[in-house]
Amino acid sequence: MNDSDIISKLLSKDDREVNLALSELYKQMKNIANNIVIQNSGDSNEAIDVLQEGVISFYNNLVKERKIMIKNNLIINNNKNIVKISSYMYSV
Numbered sequence: 001m002n003d004s005d006i007i008s009k010l011l012s013k014d015d016r017e018v019n020l021a022l023s024e025l026y027k028q029m030k031n032i033a034n035n036i037v038i039q040n041s042g043d044s045n046e047a048i049d050v051l052q053e054g055v056i057s058f059y060n061n062l063v064k065e066r067k068i069m070i071k072n073n074l075i076i077n078n079n080k081n082i083v084k085i086s087s088y089m090y091s092v
Contacts, residue, residue, distance in 0.1 A: 003085045004073040010062055011073075026055055029089055036090070054092050058085070 001009075001024045009021035029051055037047035061067040068088070069076040075083045 003075070006085060007062065007070060007073045007075070010059060011070075022055060022059065025058070025085065026051065029054065029086065032086060032090070054089050057092050058089060 001021070006021045006025055009017040010025075012018055012021075033051040033054065034044060034047040037043070037050055042050075058068075062070070075085065075088055077083045
């Protein structure tokens with residue numbers, strides 16, 4: 001599932017679609033979060049916590065608070081450039 005698919009499903013009114021997208025996002029970001037936390041002297045339990053908080057934050061910023069600019073189901077930064085979900089999550 002690519003970024004556009006994930007964003008589209010997260011914005012869906014269908015709970016199954018939202019849950020599928022959240023699961024996919026969690027799966028895609030798990031190794032990235034783990035590597036970042038381990039490189040910064042953390043452990044795998046802390047990585048899980050960081051990942052869960054990051055996914056929740058991303059969902060809330062995208063869906064609940066509408067803080068993320070979206071165009072054609074892709075994230076657009078302040079410079080009007082397309083940004084990957086992983087890049088956004090890294091900044092979170």
